Amino acid sequence: MANHFDAVIIGGGAAGLLCAGFAARRGMRVAVLEKNGRPARKVRITGKGRCNVTNNCDNNDFIRAVRGNGRFLYSAIAAFSTADTMAFFEGLGVPLKTERGNRVFPVSDQATDIVDALVGFAKDGGAKIFTGQAAKEVLAENGQVTGVLLESGEVIPCTRAVIATGGKSYPL
Ligand SMILES: Cc1cc2nc3c(=O)[nH]c(=O)nc-3n(C[C@H](O)[C@H](O)[C@H](O)COP(=O)(O)OP(=O)(O)OC[C@H]3O[C@@H](n4cnc5c(N)ncnc54)[C@H](O)[C@@H]3O)c2cc1C
Structure with missing residues (x-):
């Protein structure tokens, strides 16, 4: 694996695969x-195995529905709106449907279709996915990222690292 990469993404969840x-x-x-x-x-396991992909509403309604202060989402959602999210998955061949409360699910009711679309998007673009590889540390010299150290002791040389390791829910 020890080629040099322009970017190493730590975490192969929704965020890491899209990135x-x-x-x-x-x-x-x-x-x-x-x-x-x-x-x-x-x-x-999201949406009880169906994956509630997004909400079919405009950006302001979306942000208003976020518990607490959703305003931190403005720049992200201005760049990639709920409509963009729906177009993205439909463009990858996952038809979507809107249910009660404007909740959007795959027509198949299978969250695995969303996983397959995300993995395919990363791989078809040319990204390489390495499973069973836990990152331990981002290495840097003089403020410049030089690599990512794995738990195994191997170093993956790179010039950028993105930490997309998710939140604390469902840590497994
Ligand atoms: C029960 C449940 C139901 C949910 N339902 C929905 C829903 O219907 N719709 C919805 O939009 N959201 C839902 N969510 C929330 C959704 O799952 C998260 O918002 C989403 O998974 C976040 O994606 P992420 O890529 O940021 O993080 P994650 O999905 O957590 O991905 C992070 C990845 O990083 C990996 N990782 C962590 N540390 C390291 C390391 N050191 N080295 C290498 N890899 C590492 C993890 O193994 C993981 O695969 C639900 C969550 C739960 C728990």
Whole structure:
């Protein structure tokens, strides 16, 4: 694995896979490091196995519905709206449907279709996904990222590292 990568994405969840796919399409050599045996395990259980992909509403309604102060989402959602999210998955061949409360699910009711779409987006763009690889440390010299140290002791040389290791819910 010890090639040099332009970007190493730590975490092969929804965020890491999307990031990897977009970075690879911008011409970067990208590696995704996922500590589990397969990527996006958490997405497989979302929405009780159906994955509530997004909400079919405009950006302001979306932000108003976020518990607490949702305003931190403005810049992200202005760049990639709920409509963009729906177009993205439908463009990858996952038809969607809108249910009660404007909740959006795959027509198949299978969260695995969303996982397959995310993994395919990353891989088809040229990103390499390495499973069973836990990152331990981002290495840097003089403020410049030089690599990612794995729990195994191997170092993956790179010029950028993205930490997309998710939140604390469902840590497995
Ligand atoms: C029961 C449940 C139901 C949910 N339902 C929905 C829903 O219907 N719709 C919805 O939008 N959201 C839902 N969510 C929330 C959704 O799962 C998260 O928002 C989403 O998974 C976050 O994606 P992520 O990529 O940021 O993090 P994660 O999905 O947590 O991915 C992070 C990845 O990083 C890996 N990782 C962590 N540390 C390291 C390391 N050191 N080295 C290498 N890899 C590492 C992890 O193994 C993991 O695969 C649900 C969550 C739960 C728990």
